[in-house]
Amino acid sequence: MRVLVVEDDPGIATxxxxxxxxxxxxxxxxxxxxQAWATLAAEPFELVLLDLGLPDGDGMELLRRIRAQPAGRMPDPALPVLVMTARDQVSARIAGLDLGADDYLTKPFDPDELAARMRALRxxxxxxxxxxxxxxxxxxxxxxxxxxxxxxxxxLSAREFSVLLALLEARPHVLSRAQIEARLYRFDEALESNAIEVHVHRLRRKLGEGLIRTVRGVGYFVPAEPSP
Known part of the structure; x- marks a missing residue:
């Protein structure tokens, strides 16, 4: 999953x-x-983890801007947003949810609970x-x-697992190499030109040739159902 963490505490973010x-x-x-708005406007993400107390304003403002976006623009107005904050008052949670947050997690939280909530949102x-x-x-x-x-x-390696999950969730639609790369790699990661092809080759070897199909010049897809 491609995730943007909006958090001003370097220790928590790391x-x-x-x-x-x-x-x-x-x-x-x-x-x-x-920085968060510029990043969301430049790259597609599947989830935002949003802190509220930020140096240049309240995270709620970012949430408002996302939800006010026209359809078809980046960031997607339906982009899932999970608010994570030390504000534990019921009124704060209600305000966040009413503004369009999909979930709300109070700090400190268990990382495994966060991961479970992220899977539920996905x-x-x-x-x-x-x-x-x-x-x-x-x-x-x-x-x-x-x-x-x-x-x-x-x-499977972590990357192979992510490619498999992306294709299964998208089936039977085709995902381009760029779309798959966007799910797997951060801005600052070096990426070899044939990385996706290598992952697909290994998945076919481990899970069978019929699982992932190639559309030449377009990308890859998993059929809705296996061939009889």
């Missing part, structure tokens, strides 16, 4: 980048409202109620980061 990175998320950070955004994804004899559990094929575990 810890979130490390923890979510281990789970396979690509995490960028912004320490101010202006399921909601993709219109999926089930916690696991299945395709033929392949079963993927995003919470446990496990993959089974025919009931047997398959070892």
């Amino acid at each position: 810890a979130l980048v490390a923890h979510l990175g281990r789970l396979g998320d690509a995490v960028d950070t912004a320490g101010t409202l202006s 399921r909601r955004a993709t219109g999926r109620a089930q916690t696991r994804l299945a395709w033929g004899d392949i079963e993927v559990d995003p919470a446990a980061h496990t993959v089974l094929r025919g009931g047997q575990p398959v070892e």
Whole structure:
């Protein structure tokens, strides 16, 4: 998942980048409202983790601006936003939710609870109620980061897992290489030109050639159902 952490405390931001990175998320950070808005206007994200007490204003202002965006513009006005703040008053939580926040987590929080809430928001955004994804004899559990094929575990790297999850969630639609890269890599990460092709090749080797199809010059997709 491509995530923007809007947090002015470097220690908290660094810890979130490390923890979510281990789970396979690509995490960028912004320490101010202006930096966050510029980042969201330049790159597509799937989730924003939003602190409220920022050096140049209140995080609620960023939330207002996101929700006021016209459809088809960046950032997407429907972009999921999870507010994370030390403000624990009920009135503050109500205000955030009424402004359009999708969830609200009070600091300090358990990183595993944050990850679970992020997965729930991702399921909601993709219109999926089930916690696991299945395709033929392949079963993927995003919470446990496990993959089974025919009931047997398959070892995937964090990046391979992220590519598989992105394609399964998008099926049967095609994702371009750029769209997949945007989910996997931060701004500051070096990216080899054939990185996505390598991940797809390894997934096919481990999970079968019929899982991921190529549309030449466009990208990759997973069919809605396996071929009979």
